[in-house]
Amino acid sequence: MRKPTFIYTSIGSGFFALTLVWTVYNAYMPIILGDFIESRAIRGSIMGLDNLLAVLLIPIIGAWSDRLKTPLGGRLPFLLVGMPLAALFFIILPFSSQTTLLILLIVDIIFLLAMTIFRAPVIALMPDHTPKDDRSKANGYINFMGGIGALIALFILAPLYDQSIYYPFSIGGILLFLAAVLLFFVVERNPKYAAVHQEENEExxxxxxxxxxxxxxxxxxxxxxxxxxxxxxxxxxxxxxxxxxxxxxxxxxxxxxxxxxxxxxxxxxxxxxxxxxxxxxxxxxxxxxxxxxxxxxxxxxxxxxxxxxxxxxxxxxxxxxxxxxxxxxxxxxxxxxxxxxxxxxxxxxxxxxxxxxxxxxxxxxxxxxxxxxxxxxxxxxxxxxxxxxxxxxxxxxxxxxxxxxxx
The missing domain is CATH 1.20.1250.20 (MFS general substrate transporter like domains)
Incomplete structure (x- = not known):
């Protein structure tokens, strides 16, 4: 019987990796775009694209994962597609910056779409695995891990950017992939609270x-x-x-x-x-x-x-x-x-x-x-x-x- 703390921490690893990757992306994508685009307004428009995709697509994907019935359950298929794909294209992102703006933008859009695929399902894992009375405590664990992810991104990975542009993206991508592997082994295929929770994500x-x-x-x-x-x-x-x-x-x-x-x-x-x-x-x-x-x-x-x-x-x-x-x-x-x-x-x-x-x-x-x-x-x-x-x-x-x- 797994302890609740282990479950919360394991599920929180998804939010940890998600936050870490977004923090690195938000810090350095504007600089990468600066090699091709002088205007900060145009760069900013590209940076706002992830939030626009979130508002438009995440509610649809979240509802889809609620209804999906597969041998892997409703959430895992989205995690097993979105997380490795996002990890791969996050690692590729700085390499594409050495090519052309078009290739960089294509890689960026695929990365953003991949992140959108798994965001709602990974957040929904907490109420899926947690009784209603324990969700505040579980949410505290998960948000704490998200905060740790942001701090690691800025205090550990950010300084590595000066050694090589590839380091923060490569490490972040690897951590995101490892989180997907961990979740594959931890997430229940038919979690007992999935049918009764009414949680909805912010989008x-x-x-x-x-x-x-x-x-x-x-x-x-x-x-x-x-x-x-x-x-x-x-x-x-x-x-x-x-x-x-x-x-x-x-x-x-x-x-x-x-x-x-x-x-x-x-x-x-x-x-x-x-x-x-x-x-x-x-x-x-x-x-x-x-x-x-x-x-x-x-x-x-x-x-x-x-x-x-x-x-x-x-x-x-x-x-x-x-x-x-x-x-x-x-x-x-x-x-x-x-x-x-x-x-x-x-x-x-x-x-x-x-x-x-x-x-x-x-x-x-x-x-x-x-x-x-x-x-x-x-x-x-x-x-x-x-x-x-x-x-x-x-x-x-x-x-x-x-x-x-x-x-």
């Missing part, structure tokens, strides 16, 4: 919200709710765009090595992981809205300081401080939106949260890349700061209106 919730009832938000009763969601949309543009373009800024403007650029970005992720739980405790005591507003004041200040810094060491410290502010914001965001739904509309507002945040992630890299094209590299931070300032005003207004309605 499904976003697409359902868009199809079913997004128009509700334009009713006067939901004006405050709309302001809060628009605030989330705006600050996710700033966050996602900066995350996608930071290594471009560091290598092109500060002349940092790609490895040091990725490592520096890692300090933002590290502080978020360290301060996520304390931020949740503070949010419980101070209030979700007030805690988010504090972060939305603090983080733009961090962004406005960064264009004036040329030392990568100082940037690491500033980004670490910025990650604390991001924890104040992001840890509270979904619970705040879920609270808007009361007891009857939690599903609707959950869908709205994912719709607004994921839509922002689709356009963010191109949006901030365009400002860099038009106004220079430091515009990355000024634009990100502006999105957070406007988000602060919208969130503050939205919270007041919602409180006024419920008073």
């Amino acid at each position: 499904v919730k976003a697409l359902q919200a868009l199809k079913e009832s997004a128009s509700k938000l334009f009713h006067t009763d939901f004006r405050g709710h709309l302001f809060i969601l628009l605030a989330i949309f705006l600050y996710f543009i700033g966050y996602s765009g900066l995350e996608a373009q930071f290594t471009v800024y560091a290598t092109e403007h500060l002349q940092a090595s790609p490895g040091d650029a990725g490592l520096t970005l890692g300090f933002f992720s590290l502080s978020f992981v360290v301060f996520a739980i304390p931020a949740g405790i503070i949010g419980t005591r101070l209030g979700k809205g007030k805690t988010m507003l504090l972060g939305l004041v603090f983080l733009p200040i961090v962004f406005l300081i960064m264009p004036w810094l040329s030392s990568m060491f100082v940037l690491k410290i500033i980004l670490f401080i910025g990650g604390i502010a991001w924890a104040f914001i992001n840890v509270q965001a979904y619970p705040l939106v879920a609270d808007l739904g009361g007891l009857t509309k939690i599903g609707f507002f959950t869908g709205m949260y994912y719709l607004f945040s994921m839509s922002a992630s689709v356009i963010a890299p191109a949006t901030l890349g365009l400002t860099m094209d038009l106004f220079g590299h430091p515009a990355l931070f000024y634009t990100a700061a502006l999105t957070f300032v406007i988000a602060y005003l919208l969130l503050q207004t939205g919270i007041k209106q919602v409180k006024g309605k419920t008073a």
Whole structure:
């Protein structure tokens, strides 16, 4: 009889490898594209393609894996196709950068499609193998492993980029393939909780919200709710765009090595992981809205300081401080939106949260890349700061209106 911790950790290996590979991809694909495309906006548009494919295809694949009946079960066929294929083309990606832009883009698209094939099924493994009462604990294991994957990508694999462009991609691809092998032996073919779980991934919730009832938000009763969601949309543009373009800024403007650029970005992720739980405790005591507003004041200040810094060491410290502010914001965001739904509309507002945040992630890299094209590299931070300032005003207004309605 396998222990639950072993099951959670094994299933979490899929999320670990998924997060590690995405982190390497997001850090270095913009730099690779820079050898062919000067415009940061066009590079950003390509970087937003994975989020667009996710919104369009993952709900379909997730539903397909729910219904599929094979000797390997419903999830494993997608894992055994998607994970090795993604691993292979992830390893090939830097080699294709030595050829032509067309070949690079073909390899990139195949890689993105392969990642899309297995993302929903690998996430669904947790509720498949876990009783409902234990899912919060299991989700904690899995998200922890995802965080470890991101940190390994930025603190261990990123510095290897300076030794060879091939190392981070090769190691990441191998780890993704090994995760597929592990899951093949661990995943039950007919998991006992698969028929009863009603979990849905964020892309499904976003697409359902868009199809079913997004128009509700334009009713006067939901004006405050709309302001809060628009605030989330705006600050996710700033966050996602900066995350996608930071290594471009560091290598092109500060002349940092790609490895040091990725490592520096890692300090933002590290502080978020360290301060996520304390931020949740503070949010419980101070209030979700007030805690988010504090972060939305603090983080733009961090962004406005960064264009004036040329030392990568100082940037690491500033980004670490910025990650604390991001924890104040992001840890509270979904619970705040879920609270808007009361007891009857939690599903609707959950869908709205994912719709607004994921839509922002689709356009963010191109949006901030365009400002860099038009106004220079430091515009990355000024634009990100502006999105957070406007988000602060919208969130503050939205919270007041919602409180006024419920008073």
